[in-house]
Amino acid sequence: MSRTIGLALGLAMLGSTATPAQDLPGDPERGRAIAVRWCIACHEIDRGVREPSTVDAPTFQAVADDPAVTELALRAFFQTPHRDMPNLQPSAEDKADLIAYILSLKGRPDG
Template identity: 45%
Template sequence: MTAIRTRRQRPMMTSHGRWGSFALCAALFGAAPALAEGIGDARAGREIATSLCSQCHQIDGSGRDSSRVPPGFGAVADMASQTELSLRVFLQTPHGNMPRYQLTRDETEDVIAYILSLRAR
């Protein structure tokens, strides 16, 4: 006769992990941009942005006019509310005239890292 093993139920906090709570707190309190340097490869993000986004956006960081439509990546990076989380949500949500690109998780992280690297210091 074989024994039946059951998995122990984990509390909600543990199943989502402490890192999820940390990321949420970091996003809410503005620490996410400081952590964003480790989320992706900014150089790869620039290559993706050059091939997919440069037809409409200024991707080199020189376009810092927030009233320009569509905004340059420099203006996007400089938005006070901009975080890794807000960029991730934006990149995964269809918007108006913007083409619907299906980025992989790594591509998304690379583009986020690139945009946040353009933030004026």
């Protein structure tokens, strides 16, 4: 994981376990669709994939596997500009859905 992602996640770390579906901040299916549209060019987004893409961006599964990754940590990450990422401006609903998709991968590494 890049130092920037680690720092943003570390600042917002609260500890986490697998997130039940009813506790997700948005719709994970819509979040996956958003990831296909915006993120897949650099990130592997599918459940169980842990090998980074050709641009060495962390996989969504690797992000979800990190115990420091919580809803708050991801919200902080999406609020912070990142030098190695395009300056995407997702709506609040899109952020919630992306976060829900990433959190839905926690505790389900093999899909």
